[in-house]
Amino acid sequence: MTALPAPRLSHARALWLVAVVLTAILWLWGQRLAPFAFDYPKAWQIPAARWIGNAINWLMKEAAIGPLAFSDVTRFIAALIDAPYRVVLSLLSSGLLSGEGSSAVQLWPPLSWVAAVGLFALLGLYAGGLPLALTVTACMAFVAVFGQWQSAMVTLSSIVVAVPIGVAGGLLAGIAAWRLPWLDRALKPVLDLMQTMPVFAYLVPILILFGFGPTAAVVATLIYAMPPMTRLTTLALRRVPAEIHDLGRMVGCTPRQMTWRVLVPASREPLMVGVNQVIMLSLNMVIIASMIGAGGLGFDVLNALRRLDFGAGLEAGLAIVALAIALDRLSQALARRASAPPRQGARHPYLAAALALVAVAWALGLILPAVQTYPEAARLSTSPFWAAAVEWINVTFFDMLEALKNAILTTLLVPVKRFLLSLPWLGVVALLGLAGWRLGGWRLAALTAGLAFLIAATGQWEKAMITVYLCGLSTLFALLIGIPVAIAVANRDRAWTVTRALIDTLQTLPSFVYLMPVVMLFRVGDFTAMIAVVAYAVVAAIRYTVLGLQGVDPRLIEAGRAMGCTDWQILTRIRLRLALPEILLGVNQTIMFALSMLVITALVGTRDLGQEVYIALTKANPGNGLVAGLAIAFIAIIADRLIHAAAMAQREKLGLEGGG
């Protein structure tokens, strides 16, 4: 970004002062003089929601390229996804059926649970040895024992279909973006939007285009899970050393050989990270996707949440976690295997063992039904226990929890919310523009001010401010917790290993799972939402701060010691100072995490943009949903760009390489 020659620091201070004072004056006395600066006039509103609604209607009913109607295209995509889904589903869950609905007859049973657990164990053994095999078996056994097997297999089916499509699509898009600079430029904002736009927002259009059901759920999952693969692919291909390119050309590779024989295999380590990302994000989508018909575990969680049946919800939630851990560990181990020299000829015995296992389990299943389907009688349920526990906590600590909640609400949450809501939108837009100009020149200024204005102009200012307030406070708390934790563990190997294992696990949990315990204790409302968001986002704060602190050149710390700095001085003057760029990126990530979680907390009754999106979803109103979703994406983009620019400026100031 080419910055205009920005004014010198003293000027800059004065400029800020003037701007803030002007805004303050407007805030205090402008209400009567310029009411339009506070409430965006209805008459000037951009009816974006209506436009979008009409556009989607038109797409569905009239759009066509020649004889090919748009609805044919969606039907084609649906068929493309539906066919493999049916195959996998009948393999894993329903068995081969003949006939429809309740009159269907099972011709061939699905893979028995014993065989499935065994296959997982074998895969674990192949990819990572005995410890992995045990972990994976434990996860899958957990799912079976707690009676979640049926639902888990439905969920697994959509994952099994979504992941290969997501990986292949992301890979191809990434390669294309790497080849064609214009496509890369065009794709970048699209990917940004796909990643910052709350999922709820595009559920509605997908629902309209693809209808309620697993296919629509897979499409939504793909939109959510593909961008990181695309980005990682482009990045990985760019990182391939120039010499490897030269090698490819010197031995006379055709462009196709260059891509598939040289570049893609040479970057398969980062690509496997992408595959892992696709798997994890798909799992993260499981619950949300169940809102548009994915069924399976996600549906169970959602249902339990609606009934406030914590026990049932928790069990289904934990089953998702078990599935997530198993798939995560497996894919990581397979990635490590792919990058390590393979042991020769080790594959056939595994394949043979797998086939034997399936056959034996099938034969046994004919005689012993318990092998085919996990027996009802052996099922454990902790549901009553949890219900009792929550009840006990609520009875015993009700007053305490309630007092805590009310104290924080009245002293902090409500005042901050009031303050933000009373600010004139015009002043905020102007200040954002100023910040953009100072940090990144006029282009950034145009972006930040423009996006903020669009939020106001589409009539969402108030909801957006509630989002900002919840997100801002949550981020603040996450940082207040995360940064000290990071400082405490960054330089202690053992502590960091433990912490990292913990936050890695926390990150594999689908975001809904965070809601459960909080709702149990605090019921619905802003406070509950905030706690869930903090719990979800604190991971990012810890991770990046540790990254920054560990990256500080140890020679500088030694130099500080030699100069006689105290530990505190070393921490504040050297380590935190030098880690600032990473910490800023951590703040950025924390905000992104917070925003994505905030949308989900709409389920517990917030009144922000997330709620708007959620309501639009339940009413199947694509215009409102998308516009509110875009507003959230805009907030995310504004925060992201400003913080990114600040981090770059810091890096430059510290003379660190200007990567990024």
Next chain:
Amino acid sequence: MTDAAPKLVCRNVWKVFGARAEDSLARIGPDAGKLLAAGLIPAVRDVNLAVRAGEIFVIMGLSGSGKSTLVRCLSRLVEPTSGEILFNGRNLLAATEAEMIAIRRHKMGMVFQHFALLPHLTVLENVAFPLEVQGVPRATRDARAREMVALVGLAGREASFPRQLSGGQQQRVGIARSLAVEPELWFLDEPFSALDPLIRRELQDEFIRLQSRLQKTIVFITHDFDEAIRLADRIAIMKDGRIEQIGTPEELVLHPATDYVREFTRAVPKAKAVRVASLMSASPPPEGAPAIPARATVAEAGGALASGAGALAVTDATGRPVGTLHREDVIRLLLAGTA
């Protein structure tokens, strides 16, 4: 060797990096100062050279002098901004992309500074890779690759992966791979720079051994002058993209054309660069004097002189005496070197 036909000729080659370099070069003209002022980087400036068949042509210069860019121009890995490159008398810059692919597949081989081995392939697969790309059947290419692996002394390591090998072994794989297609023209871009001094020496010896068997036409890049005089038939010294001087090691040491070359060669012991033939007198040698080949360096004659001989009989390739190397001349040369 001196009268062999040139295999590769480079005429007025420029490589300018920067936006719209070609237009700019045409507009501004071949003037490095003005190009730099216009924000462009003239990495290779008006280079003329001719590499003869069967010789080791070393391009030597400090970091950033444009060696890699020049050698990439020679194989058209980067497109020269202007000039001509003749390979076997044919202008490479006029070749289509398909023709270039064919030429690179069958006539050129390249060894890279950081080895550029493909991490997912074994040693054997890496060496066979150029053949695989050409579509050579598996049995043929594996046999050929095995031969090459043995040639560089790595027999038995065929199934290893690059990361399991030491740096020196990895570069042996790189060398084997570049030789697998039996190239006419062999490019080596600082092949030994990433290695420890001892391993570097070992691979230089290996390289000399290979070349005595294979007689390839070689363009060898280095920033190490010792390496250059050890290996080169002729050396081109580069500075800021320009060639300062081309000559045999001896010519550079004895008759540096510019101050830059003089500065470079000053630290080099002359005895290592100067050949016996240039220091000998034409007078017939005294009876019973020990023999020394005319092609040997003066340093190699040192042993015999130190063991008491006052003069050596200089012989040509057939062993016929052609002159005398006097002890005093050698001492004078050595003293001049340290003065």
